[in-house]
Amino acid sequence: MRENCVRDTEISLFGNVMDNPVIPASGTFGFGYEFRDWYDISILGSIALKGTTLEARYGNPLPRIAECPAGMINAIGLQNPGAAAVKDVELKKLKEVYPKKVIANVGGHSFHEYVETSRILSSADEVFAVELNVSCPNVEGGGMAFGLDEGILEELTRAVKEASLKPVIVKLSPNVTDITKTARAAERGGADGVSLINTLVGMRLDLKTARPIISVGRGGYSGPGVFPVALNMVYNVYEAVNIPVIGMGGIMTAEDVVEMMYAGASAVMVGTANLIDPFAAKKIIEDLPRVMEKLGIEKLEDIIGRAHKWSTK
Amino acid sequence: MKKEILTVEENRRLAADIFEMRLSGTSRPEPGTFLEIAVDGFFLKRPFGAAGWSDGIVTIYYRVVGAGTEKMAALPAGTKAEALTGLGHGFDFGGTKKPLIVSGGLGIAPVKYLAEEFYARGIKPVFVAGFRTASEVILRDELEKICDLRITTDDGSAGYNGNAVMYLKDNDISFDRYYACGPVPMLKGMKAYSEKGELSLEARMGCGFGACMGCSVKTRSGYKRVCREGPVFEAGEVIFDA
Ligand SMILES: Cc1cc2nc3c(=O)[nH]c(=O)nc-3n(C[C@H](O)[C@H](O)[C@H](O)COP(=O)(O)OP(=O)(O)OC[C@H]3O[C@@H](n4cnc5c(N)ncnc54)[C@H](O)[C@@H]3O)c2cc1C
Ligand SMILES: Cc1cc2nc3c(=O)[nH]c(=O)nc-3n(C[C@H](O)[C@H](O)[C@H](O)COP(=O)(O)O)c2cc1C
Ligand code: FES
Numbered sequence: 001m002r003e004n005c006v007r008d009t010e011i012s013l014f015g016n017v018m019d020n021p022v023i024p025a026s027g028t029f030g031f032g033y034e035f036r037d038w039y040d041i042s043i044l045g046s047i048a049l050k051g052t053t054l055e056a057r058y059g060n061p062l063p064r065i066a067e068c069p070a071g072m073i074n075a076i077g078l079q080n081p082g083a084a085a086v087k088d089v090e091l092k093k094l095k096e097v098y099p100k101k102v103i104a105n106v107g108g109h110s111f112h113e114y115v116e117t118s119r120i121l122s123s124a125d126e127v128f129a130v131e132l133n134v135s136c137p138n139v140e141g142g143g144m145a146f147g148l149d150e151g152i153l154e155e156l157t158r159a160v161k162e163a164s165l166k167p168v169i170v171k172l173s174p175n176v177t178d179i180t181k182t183a184r185a186a187e188r189g190g191a192d193g194v195s196l197i198n199t200l201v202g203m204r205l206d207l208k209t210a211r212p213i214i215s216v217g218r219g220g221y222s223g224p225g226v227f228p229v230a231l232n233m234v235y236n237v238y239e240a241v242n243i244p245v246i247g248m249g250g251i252m253t254a255e256d257v258v259e260m261m262y263a264g265a266s267a268v269m270v271g272t273a274n275l276i277d278p279f280a281a282k283k284i285i286e287d288l289p290r291v292m293e294k295l296g297i298e299k300l301e302d303i304i305g306r307a308h309k310w311s312t313k
Numbered sequence: 314m315k316k317e318i319l320t321v322e323e324n325r326r327l328a329a330d331i332f333e334m335r336l337s338g339t340s341r342p343e344p345g346t347f348l349e350i351a352v353d354g355f356f357l358k359r360p361f362g363a364a365g366w367s368d369g370i371v372t373i374y375y376r377v378v379g380a381g382t383e384k385m386a387a388l389p390a391g392t393k394a395e396a397l398t399g400l401g402h403g404f405d406f407g408g409t410k411k412p413l414i415v416s417g418g419l420g421i422a423p424v425k426y427l428a429e430e431f432y433a434r435g436i437k438p439v440f441v442a443g444f445r446t447a448s449e450v451i452l453r454d455e456l457e458k459i460c461d462l463r464i465t466t467d468d469g470s471a472g473y474n475g476n477a478v479m480y481l482k483d484n485d486i487s488f489d490r491y492y493a494c495g496p497v498p499m500l501k502g503m504k505a506y507s508e509k510g511e512l513s514l515e516a517r518m519g520c521g522f523g524a525c526m527g528c529s530v531k532t533r534s535g536y537k538r539v540c541r542e543g544p545v546f547e548a549g550e551v552i553f554d555a
Contacts, residue, residue, distance in 0.1 A: 064526075
């Protein structure tokens with residue numbers, strides 16, 4: 001191989017050096033280890049675990065899934081085995097097949113639940129950061145509510161920061177008028193980074209009966225259809241805060257990764273793509289060097305925020 | 314579980330809106346497992362029970378219920394389709410000497426394959442196949458050769474007048490284990506009739522291989538995914554919503 005063909009995909013997030021910026025997004029990769037049936041997952045930059053609450057949760061009744069032309073709606077409702085089981089069972093199983101550090105994703109219904117779950121999961125050696133899901137549209141009386149009010153979000157972030165042994169990422173909801181306001185609130189509360197976007201609230205109806213397909217009426221829309229919306233929000237948030245931004249929403253290809261990083265993402269999460277093709281994250285990682293070469297990018301970290309040299313005013 | 318490119322070898326109408334599709338390019342599935350087929354223009358793959366296999370060709374039976382299956386019905390032989398194969402956990406039938414097989418509608422697909430497996434082992438199962446009406450009866454000739462076949466129709470236009478569960482209550486059939494696939498009311502009826510068997514469930518799926526939790530059902534031993542721990546479950550395990 002010629003010297004100039006070596007493409008550097010390494011990035012660093014809160015001091016954790018990753019081989020590449022590709023992280024399967026929370027809720028689309030389970031607790032990771034089952035993807036071993038498809039490929040060697042140790043190539044992944046990191047993994048964001050399924051959203052975890054203090055106690056085990058079943059989640060919403062079925063149907064939880066509805067199809068869209070360029071994506072899907074889900075209303076899982078944070079099904080998970082609870083923080084203790086994630087720490088003692090799921091993370092141990094993952095460690096056997098994945099040697100790198102992961103991101104724990106925390107859901108909740110109260111300050112207490114967010115704080116305690118973060119305390120438990122951040123104490124696991126395998127975890128390098130905690131991602132607060134304050135933007136889940138699928139849990140009644142919690143989840144998203146914490147992510148919509150700037151005051152509450154700031155206070156919650158501060159409370160979790162105090163309890164967490166690891167850096168805290170606040171995952172922002174796109175279901176707001178101005179996402180830069182909630183991003184700034186998270187930063188004021190002491191967040192080490194923000195990730196965005198979570199799913200957009202959406203709905204599908206059965207044509208014969210007019211009844212919503214999702215059991216609880218609505219759910220979270222994700223997939224390639226949301227990419228332009230996500231890209232714009234990442235772009236705006238990058239200008240609004242001084243902490244790392246993790247970009248996601250509809251990423252399907254290595255080209256999408258580059259575009260998201262141009263907009264300001266320090267790392268990216270790939271969600272729905274994993275569901276429609278179990279090899280999606282692997283393919284993106286393998287394609288990255290080729291796409292970088294085509295675009296004349298030597299070091300991926302250099303392109304973060306590159307779009308901002310152009311005026312969009 | 315594998316991701317494969319399959320080729321449509323044959324795609325033909327069996328009844329008004331019921332089709333048989335034979336696809337090459339895959340290895341032998343376990344009875345009760347399913348595959349997901351990508352249909353051009355649709356975001357999610359469509360799940361179908363493996364309904365037979367020979368010489369590298371897997372068979373599925375499907376009903377046209379929406380835009381995806383409508384598109385499938387028009388696919389000519391030679392069409393390539395991306396698929397995830399060998400999904401889920403199938404029937405447990407190794408130790409069964411006197412099987413009873415029960416189906417409702419297109420639920421006939423996976424249990425027809427199971428009946429073929431029993432026949433290959435020298436066992437002729439009793440097969441109660443329920444349909445809505447005579448014009449929807451499929452696979453009669455094939456199954457009569459290898460099973461003790463009992464047809465039922467909801468309107469009495471063929472065979473027994475009533476559904477498969479009613480037939481079982483009216484007729485004393487001895488079996489050591491049953492295998493049932495069909496609509497939820499029928500599966501509930503089977504569970505109430507006996508717990509000495511297995512039920513094959515359906516759910517709308519986000520992935521089909523365990524990643525999204527879109528298909529979880531309640532069981533006596535916690536929540537289980539239809540696509541991974543299922544689609545086949547012990548009848549006694551499944552907890553149906555009221
Ligand atoms: C494990 C399993 C095995 C199946 N085996 C068979 C079979 O052998 N023969 C057969 O005819 N049908 C079978 N089905 C149902 C079949 O998958 C649906 O009828 C089909 O997906 C409908 O697609 P559509 O585009 O025509 O309908 P649409 O309603 O337009 O589809 C919209 C979305 O809903 C999903 N969907 C709609 N109905 C169902 C359903 N009943 N179950 C699951 N997803 C659904 C579709 O996959 C798609 O994602 C099975 C389902 C599962 C889960
Ligand atoms: C099935 C499913 C489950 C999800 N579960 C979670 C979750 O538990 N916690 C969370 O923070 N986000 C969850 N998300 C949101 C994703 O992590 C991601 O933010 C969103 O889907 C947008 O990215 P994508 O378009 O690449 O999927 C879920 C998404 C999907 C599709
Ligand atoms: S369909 Fe995704 S877990 Fe079963």
